[in-house]
Amino acid sequence: MVxxxxxxxxxxxxxxxxxSRQLRRQAWCGLANPGDxxxxxxxxxxxxxxxxxxxxVEGALRIRCTDNRLILERNDWQEGWQQRLWQGRVxxxxxxxxxxxxExxxxxxxQS
Incomplete structure (x- = not known):
């Protein structure tokens, strides 16, 4: 992504x-409920x-976030779940x- x-x-x-906004084909705005x-x-x-x-995302990626950290988990087919942690106010x-x-x-x- 540029x-x-x-x-x-x-x-x-x-x-x-x-x-990049011009590339969006659909838009949805609203509140999501747990389990949606x-x-x-x-x-x-x-x-x-x-x-x-x-x-x-399709059982291969999880993003968990609280107000002071973000955890990104990726399922690697060879090594299992790998984790990255970002700490700070989100x-x-x-x-x-x-x-x-x-992205x-x-x-x-x-931060990106």
Missing amino acids: RELKVEEGRLYQQPVSE RFAVSSAELLVKLRGELELE RQLQIFVDHSTL IFINQGR
Whole structure:
């Protein structure tokens, strides 16, 4: 994904280029309930965190998030579940996923 970089208050931010919005074919806005399932081949999720969040993508990827950390778990067919941890206050997530790529932007691009 092509990104634009900007510096604000001495911090580097990465965000998807605004032109990527033109590639969206469908949009859905609403509240998801625990256990809701969405069948899509690609998606962009904009999430404002209010409590805990858990997303699973086809049994191969899990994203678990609280207000102070994000855990990304990936199922590697040779080594089993692999984990990555990001610690810090999580207020907003922008997640892009398709058949081969996952991009996560935390707090409007402050972390990616």
